[in-house]
Amino acid sequence: MTEKRPLEQGMRCFPGSPLRGTVAVPGDKSITHRAILFGLLAEGRTEVSGWLDAADCRSSLQIARMLGAEVAETDDGRLIIHGTAGNLREPEDVLDCGNSGTTMRVFLGAIAARAPFAVLTGDGSLRRRPMRRVIDPLTDMGAAISARSGRFAPLAVQGRALRGIDYTLPVASAQVKSAILVAGLLAHDGVTAVTEPEATRDHTENLLTAFGVHVKRASLPAGNRIEVEPGQVLRGAAVAVPGDPSSAAFLIAAAALVPGSAVTVTGVGLNATRTGFLRALGRMGAQVELGNLRKVSGEVVGDITVTHGPLTGIEIEPAEVPSLIDELPVLAVLAAFAEGTTRVRGAAELRVKETDRIAAVAEGLRSIGVQVDEAEDGFTVYGRGTVDGGAVDSHGDHRIAMSFAVAGLAARRGVTVHGWDCVNISYPSFAATLEQLGASLQAWSE
Ligand SMILES: O=C(O)C1=C[C@@H](OP(=O)(O)O)[C@@H](O)[C@H](O)C1
Numbered sequence: 001m002t003e004k005r006p007l008e009q010g011m012r013c014f015p016g017s018p019l020r021g022t023v024a025v026p027g028d029k030s031i032t033h034r035a036i037l038f039g040l041l042a043e044g045r046t047e048v049s050g051w052l053d054a055a056d057c058r059s060s061l062q063i064a065r066m067l068g069a070e071v072a073e074t075d076d077g078r079l080i081i082h083g084t085a086g087n088l089r090e091p092e093d094v095l096d097c098g099n100s101g102t103t104m105r106v107f108l109g110a111i112a113a114r115a116p117f118a119v120l121t122g123d124g125s126l127r128r129r130p131m132r133r134v135i136d137p138l139t140d141m142g143a144a145i146s147a148r149s150g151r152f153a154p155l156a157v158q159g160r161a162l163r164g165i166d167y168t169l170p171v172a173s174a175q176v177k178s179a180i181l182v183a184g185l186l187a188h189d190g191v192t193a194v195t196e197p198e199a200t201r202d203h204t205e206n207l208l209t210a211f212g213v214h215v216k217r218a219s220l221p222a223g224n225r226i227e228v229e230p231g232q233v234l235r236g237a238a239v240a241v242p243g244d245p246s247s248a249a250f251l252i253a254a255a256a257l258v259p260g261s262a263v264t265v266t267g268v269g270l271n272a273t274r275t276g277f278l279r280a281l282g283r284m285g286a287q288v289e290l291g292n293l294r295k296v297s298g299e300v301v302g303d304i305t306v307t308h309g310p311l312t313g314i315e316i317e318p319a320e321v322p323s324l325i326d327e328l329p330v331l332a333v334l335a336a337f338a339e340g341t342t343r344v345r346g347a348a349e350l351r352v353k354e355t356d357r358i359a360a361v362a363e364g365l366r367s368i369g370v371q372v373d374e375a376e377d378g379f380t381v382y383g384r385g386t387v388d389g390g391a392v393d394s395h396g397d398h399r400i401a402m403s404f405a406v407a408g409l410a411a412r413r414g415v416t417v418h419g420w421d422c423v424n425i426s427y428p429s430f431a432a433t434l435e436q437l438g439a440s441l442q443a444w445s446e
């Protein structure tokens, strides 16, 4: 799990003054990836405001350019994309997805249907993540994809005319759902239908609609069924990306933990497939208020205000896991400061993220004096109201680094996070925003 990483930043996070103020968070990572991909596939001009300028989305942007999109970045932070109308160019070099699972899996759906030949790779973490989950259904659609050891990146793809598929997701994954829907849309013939037994984030469905695609959605006893007909043209669109609720979760958690805090995070995406963390926090007894609710580019957006207060342990049920999957590490930190036991089950997917997040959460919590049990599909945290502190390894995983930074703001001795650079994957301004709210942090080079 540990890789030697040269010249990284570390971060010391101390308990101190209350966190107070009103801040915004950077754009939603999932929506930014999709806006870039659909801008590449569309006919005409796509304008993306509020996009997430962070390493993962830069991987998507670079790949979109290599596949033929013309992209300009304006001084006021918009992307102007001139699309290819689905005629992808053969990239001259390997497509580097960096650390981004979403880039590799979702772009693969388009590449398998339309790029003459392409090779996708990524960093050491991404090259260990499972790819059969996208390779198998795309192969059933007629795709020609070769993978290292049959299941890992690098992936070599020879574009083919694909046919539609009727597919039930074996794992609740929005990335897999999106890859299949995109491939289905670009297929030569046949309707594509995806059934998801558990609801996953539906930004692909919402954004395709904004690009003029007819997406049929039904809620059936077996789960959501989403259908697309091939041959539909994506038309360039104006997309306003809301703030990322998964990034906001760290600020919200910090405000809930640090005595005397009151923080408002504005313009956050509140799509119900993403708000499981807020619901869980409410069950823990936190004071969470939503305001200024509105709809922007097909997504519900609003402001979240959180004030500090005592928390109690809760149960996270398997069915709610997809709605808070990326927030589970920071929820584990909240659980450590709560009174009582918090149990998470049905979250085996955490083991195949940027690192094994179950192992990393358990190791990190133990390093700061918290009792925790690991299960194959989750963890149990024994909260005692207070936490001692210590030093934690991020394992190069942005969500682990930020979760333990939050712990440091409330732990008696603070927390030192080794391997801080990875925060640039999704939230480069995280430390600056915490400091703006009044947090005490100290960076150093390792
Ligand atoms: O579709 C997406 O944008 C994402 C889906 C989730 O992954 P899975 O599809 O692997 O569940 C999530 O963990 C990831 O951060 C982003």
Ligand SMILES: C=C(OP(=O)(O)O)C(=O)O
Residues within 6 Å of the ligand: 056, 099, 100, 101, 102, 103, 326, 353, 354, 399, 426
């Ligand atoms: C799992 C994540 O992203 P990805 O799968 O795109 O690497 C994440 O951001 O927590």
